[in-house]
Amino acid sequence: MRKTILIVIIAMTVAGMTTVGTGCKKDTTDPAPDTSGLVRFIVPQGWPQPYYTFQNNELTQEGFELGRKLFYDVRLSRDNAISCASCHTQFSAFSHLDHPLSHGIDGLFGTRNAQGVFNMAWKPSFFWDGGVVNLENQPINPIENPVEMDEKITDVVAELGALPEYKPMFKSAFGDETVNSQRIFKALAQFMATLVSADSKYDKWTRGETGGEMTAQELNGLELFRTKCATCHKEPLFSDYTFRNNGLTPDGSLNDTGRAHITNMPGDRYKFMVPSLRNVDLTRPYMHDGRFNTLDAVLEHYRTGVVPTDNIDDVLKGGIAMTDEEKADIIAFLKTLTDQTFIKDKRFAEP
Amino acid sequence: MRSVIKMMIVAAAIAGTVTSCKKESTPSPEPPVTADTGVVYMEFFTSVGGSNLILNSQWYKNENGDSFKVSKFNYYISNVVLNGSDGTADYTEANSYHLIEHSATPSEMAFSMNDVPAGKYKSVTFMIGVDSLHNVSGAQDGALDPAKGNFWSWNTGYIMLKFEGNSPKAPTTDGMLMFHCGGFSGANNVLKTLTLALPNEVEVTKSITPHIHLQADVLSLFKSPNVIDFSTLTTIHMPGANAKKLSDNYANMFTIKYAGI
Numbered sequence: 111m112r113k114t115i116l117i118v119i120i121a122m123t124v125a126g127m128t129t130v131g132t133g134c135k136k137d138t139t140d141p142a143p144d145t146s147g148l149v150r151f152i153v154p155q156g157w158p159q160p161y162y163t164f165q166n167n168e169l170t171q172e173g174f175e176l177g178r179k180l181f182y183d184v185r186l187s188r189d190n191a192i193s194c195a196s197c198h199t200q201f202s203a204f205s206h207l208d209h210p211l212s213h214g215i216d217g218l219f220g221t222r223n224a225q226g227v228f229n230m231a232w233k234p235s236f237f238w239d240g241g242v243v244n245l246e247n248q249p250i251n252p253i254e255n256p257v258e259m260d261e262k263i264t265d266v267v268a269e270l271g272a273l274p275e276y277k278p279m280f281k282s283a284f285g286d287e288t289v290n291s292q293r294i295f296k297a298l299a300q301f302m303a304t305l306v307s308a309d310s311k312y313d314k315w316t317r318g319e320t321g322g323e324m325t326a327q328e329l330n331g332l333e334l335f336r337t338k339c340a341t342c343h344k345e346p347l348f349s350d351y352t353f354r355n356n357g358l359t360p361d362g363s364l365n366d367t368g369r370a371h372i373t374n375m376p377g378d379r380y381k382f383m384v385p386s387l388r389n390v391d392l393t394r395p396y397m398h399d400g401r402f403n404t405l406d407a408v409l410e411h412y413r414t415g416v417v418p419t420d421n422i423d424d425v426l427k428g429g430i431a432m433t434d435e436e437k438a439d440i441i442a443f444l445k446t447l448t449d450q451t452f453i454k455d456k457r458f459a460e461p
Numbered sequence: 462m463r464s465v466i467k468m469m470i471v472a473a474a475i476a477g478t479v480t481s482c483k484k485e486s487t488p489s490p491e492p493p494v495t496a497d498t499g500v501v502y503m504e505f506f507t508s509v510g511g512s513n514l515i516l517n518s519q520w521y522k523n524e525n526g527d528s529f530k531v532s533k534f535n536y537y538i539s540n541v542v543l544n545g546s547d548g549t550a551d552y553t554e555a556n557s558y559h560l561i562e563h564s565a566t567p568s569e570m571a572f573s574m575n576d577v578p579a580g581k582y583k584s585v586t587f588m589i590g591v592d593s594l595h596n597v598s599g600a601q602d603g604a605l606d607p608a609k610g611n612f613w614s615w616n617t618g619y620i621m622l623k624f625e626g627n628s629p630k631a632p633t634t635d636g637m638l639m640f641h642c643g644g645f646s647g648a649n650n651v652l653k654t655l656t657l658a659l660p661n662e663v664e665v666t667k668s669i670t671p672h673i674h675l676q677a678d679v680l681s682l683f684k685s686p687n688v689i690d691f692s693t694l695t696t697i698h699m700p701g702a703n704a705k706k707l708s709d710n711y712a713n714m715f716t717i718k719y720a721g722i
Binding site: 165166167237241242243244245246247250251254255262263264267290291292293294295296299371372374 | 597598599600601602606607608612614615616617699700701
């Protein structure tokens with residue numbers, strides 16, 4: 111028996127080595143600036159295992175490139191005016207800078223702030239209310255939402271299926287030229303899941319690399335962050351992805367009950383998913399409805415603005431005490447979470 | 462030595478799976494089944510009380526005495542199993558997901574199972590709805606393609622059963638009734654697995670193709686254990702207590718009218 115296990119272990123090791131040797135891009139080494147143009151999915155050192163594991167959707171260069179093309183294609187919207195990238199621009203970490211609420215076609219507005227698209231593979235659920243639990247089921251929402259792209263997925267399938275330029279791409283990604291919703295969603299999932307942001311100054315600091323030299327203020331900010339903010343914005347993803355009511359005055363015009371919209375539970379009213387703070391300096395405005403324009407306004411909310419509604423999160427009762435200096439230090443630290451490598455990575459840019 | 466190599470191959474295959482890199486470890490196909498197999502044809506019918514459902518034009522009356530018309534009626538059938546008798550093993554249909562949409566054309570409300578081992582079968586087990594795993598496993602195709610219109614995109618999950626119609630009792634625009642029942646987890650779980658005995662045993666051979674006729678009665682949807690009053694319940698569009706109520710009713714919806722050639 112012991113021999114068998116030993117053989118299995120050796121065989122697994124060999125298989126693991128073979129795997130790496132033959133070009134499977136999934137490993138756990140540290141990310142380095144990539145100039146090859148080839149897609150990789152790497153679990154950064156010290157990070158938990160991702161939820162999205164490319165099960166039944168093997169990551170390939172062709173699948174990734176198809177997903178990227180779809181992400182940047184305006185033909186996913188009813189009037190061919192907007193693409194995913196319209197509200198998720200790379201320079202703002204795939205969020206929508208300066209737009210409190212998402213903009214759709216015909217000048218319509220959504221009810222929520224478009225979030226940054228990165229580290230999606232580690233999210234247990236999606237959107238501010240967590241209504242979607244698998245990355246592959248995410249894109250149908252903006253596509254079909256009447257105030258976003260307002261297109262029927264059946265029409266997207268028909269439209270793309272008629273375009274000569276897509277046929278070879280579907281073939282090389284999935285084996286034949288068939289265009290269907292499953293392939294569209296899987297390709298988009300391949301693209302989105304590979305948008306890994308883990309090379310900020312903070313990351314370099316944790317790895318002891320050049321470029322990771324933190325100032326005394328930033329380090330002090332990190333220490334303060336760990337005592338005052340990290341309960342919800344947990345390292346290394348800077349979110350615990352739970353749903354919490356953070357004491358915002360409900361906006362009567364939007365009437366967005368958040369998580370309760372999904373669960374129908376009174377106890378979930380006005381709870382929203384804790385957002386990651388990675389790239390936070392690039393993704394203003396803030397909160398689910400984009401009501402705050404600056405990080406200072408956000409921290410001021412936690413210091414003095416928390417409204418004690420029924421479902422207010424326990425950790426926020428009474429707000430978070432901090433001096434002006436402490437607030438400035440925390441903001442200095444938050445700015446170290448900007449990942450320039452990620453926002454300038456050419457692999458993720460419009461093809 | 463040969464067994465050691467075999468073990469290594471197995472282990473390598475496992476390792477390949479664990480690291481999610483499937484390119485190198487495509488397993489060789491299963492050897493073809495040599496035993497005789499046959500076809501079983503499953504046909505679905507919709508009745509209201511004693512008569513066949515006619516969409517849009519015909520008035521019906523529910524248990525509560527409310528008049529109503531039906532404009533749409535469909536449901537998922539999944540995980541079909543034929544239970545063997547006389548030593549025949551149970552047959553489990555692979556990739557068993559079927560969307561049954563009421564239609565005036567009977568052939569559109571049917572599917573065949575083409576690889577049923579020859580033998581005798583006494584009952585059929587199936588789920589009304591789509592099992593929880595397939596609600597959360599990402600993009601699906603075939604009957605489960607969201608393009609079929611039975612998938613909630615904003616609150617992931619399939620609409621297991623969809624009834625649309627209208628009633629003068631309903632205090633909605635044009636008396637609209639819209640019952641989209643879904644929910645696959647915890648208290649909101651509407652999935653129902655039924656085992657129904659066939660009226661008689663059926664034999665499957667290479668040349669004998671039994672037909673099984675399942676009838677869904679729309680009135681059962683509003684009858685028992687929960688009598689539905691259209692003046693108070695008109696709309697279900699998300700998982701919750703009302704969807705659960707209706708699912709407890711539609712668990713009693715099916716009868717098998719016929720099994721034979």
